[in-house]
Amino acid sequence: MQKGKASVVFDHPPLICGAASIAGKKEGEGPLGRLFDVVEQEDMLGQKNWEAAESCLQEKAAKLAIEKAGLKPGDIRYLFAGDLLGQLIATSFGLMELEIPLFGLYGACSTMGEAMSLAAMCVDGGYGDRCLAVVSSHFATAEKQFRFPLGYGNQRASSTTWTATGAGAVAIESERFLEEAGRGAPPLARISSITTGKVVDFGLKDSSNMGAAMAPAAFHTIWQHFQDLERDEKDYDKIITGDLGTVGQTILIDLLAKEGYDLSQVHMDCGIELYDSESQDTHAGGSGCGCSAITLCAYILPKLKDGTWKRVLFVPTGALHSTVSYNEGQSVPGIAHGVVLEHL
């Protein structure tokens, strides 16, 4: 059901029936390390190049999420998937073997929110009883594409975030399978509503400060969500952004405070949780599609499953950064997609 300007409340909230997180070595050494399903000990994953390694992460995450849901690849009707790379090569090569119809998505680091939103619509609408949302990022492919060759050893600004190496996948299915006996573990959470973001540009031109570029988009999506659903921060146990990092978090909290919302107690950012910035030298935090996706699968969904949190607003955030537009003098706009997750 359409709600307000940019939100949908699901009549039959789709269930997350399986989730998988495949993390890189550095992510495995961080505060969430022991929660991931798999921690790769070698970031090349035995492949010939970084891009193939990222494809491998995505394939592993997809297969494991399907398996943990007690399903087979053939049970999944549609894939909603993406990554940060030009032409989504991590996705197209990573998921090809599954032979499942694919909707390729690009929402920068917000792609997990976009994928879950569309998959939830698809399941609730009866177009696909079981869908998979899967995204990935890899530190080395992202640095190569967006910044400097790794061997160059450039110095990173303190506002820089560290692109997470990892892939996350969630299997989303219709609630009418809830009663189906003896299959897999019980569902982790339900998706009760979504709020879809628009492109928001505050004119920021510092490619080392993606947190500041995304914060206005996160602000807009959260603010719009509150208006559309007539809610505020007190209706949530946590409001969790994707990868604003410490710089973006401050801006987000300030922007919402001006509108009368106090997120200081309820806000969490996956980018801040993923690393120990002191000991891991990650500066402002983690980023990349994989950052929010593996944090969701390894940390957020288990807390929803065990009831620690009853209702969470998950808002992956994306900086629409391209070296081409950036070098042509354009700013870096942002986008953020909100997904409400609830304890069953």
Add this chain to the structure above:
Amino acid sequence: MQKGKASVVFDHPPLICGAASIAGKKEGEGPLGRLFDVVEQEDMLGQKNWEAAESCLQEKAAKLAIEKAGLKPGDIRYLFAGDLLGQLIATSFGLMELEIPLFGLYGACSTMGEAMSLAAMCVDGGYGDRCLAVVSSHFATAEKQFRFPLGYGNQRASSTTWTATGAGAVAIESERFLEEAGRGAPPLARISSITTGKVVDFGLKDSSNMGAAMAPAAFHTIWQHFQDLERDEKDYDKIITGDLGTVGQTILIDLLAKEGYDLSQVHMDCGIELYDSESQDTHAGGSGCGCSAITLCAYILPKLKDGTWKRVLFVPTGALHSTVSYNEGQSVPGIAHGVVLEHL
């Protein structure tokens, strides 16, 4: 309603209530030239660079489609949009001003099919009464990204296709607006079903022969569509692929012939229609997201509207080509998304 393995038949087929085609100069000089809404006489569109020009094409197409549907931007609930460029910069900068929630999509040149499929699900499911599907491509941005600098003047193989400069947009809305009096022109067509493609890789490694790379994907989607809906080529007035060109067309017809389907009379390819290959030096045909999109808006939809064609299977085709994966020795897989369009 789910049908077969990869198709959806809509219970309340969404309507295409407005369509707009903005074409480049060369496209305007081709056989379809006089059908386009706008033919730009200067491919830079007064912008500072090619990417900004492509954004401009997309913005014009979006606004004109909304206007022709008798709507205002604020009436559109979601944008489903994409282009060929890394991080979809033509889309994010082109559509930003509309301030409409955006689902960014990447399906290479098949993106119009992907966008229309998701928009149709969204409308039929009641998540957005009015949505816009919009895509673009630009010869100069694509050459710069995928091939050689224009100034280099490289020689093109005869199997090469010419990336179309153009943007197409269709406004899709719920059939319950059909009765609404006095607004815009009558709808152009209805979207009765969709068939979503998977990534298909035949191991082709010739980046000058995208038609051959895409033909197996087009074959698979059309074949799957026939199985899912228990139909064959005789159920369609036209089966229209996006940009296989002359090389890909031959392969497609051969592949389907082996399965017992004779597409020789019913097949049309937007890439073949768009240019006069003899006089325009375009070799195997046109390509790019814009190729199928402007042909749809300017040529296919009017024929559906006036009843020349009663039912068309529109199958934009995409080659998942990336210079990064290609230079690493990977093949070029394809994907194709089918949309059934019917006369009202």
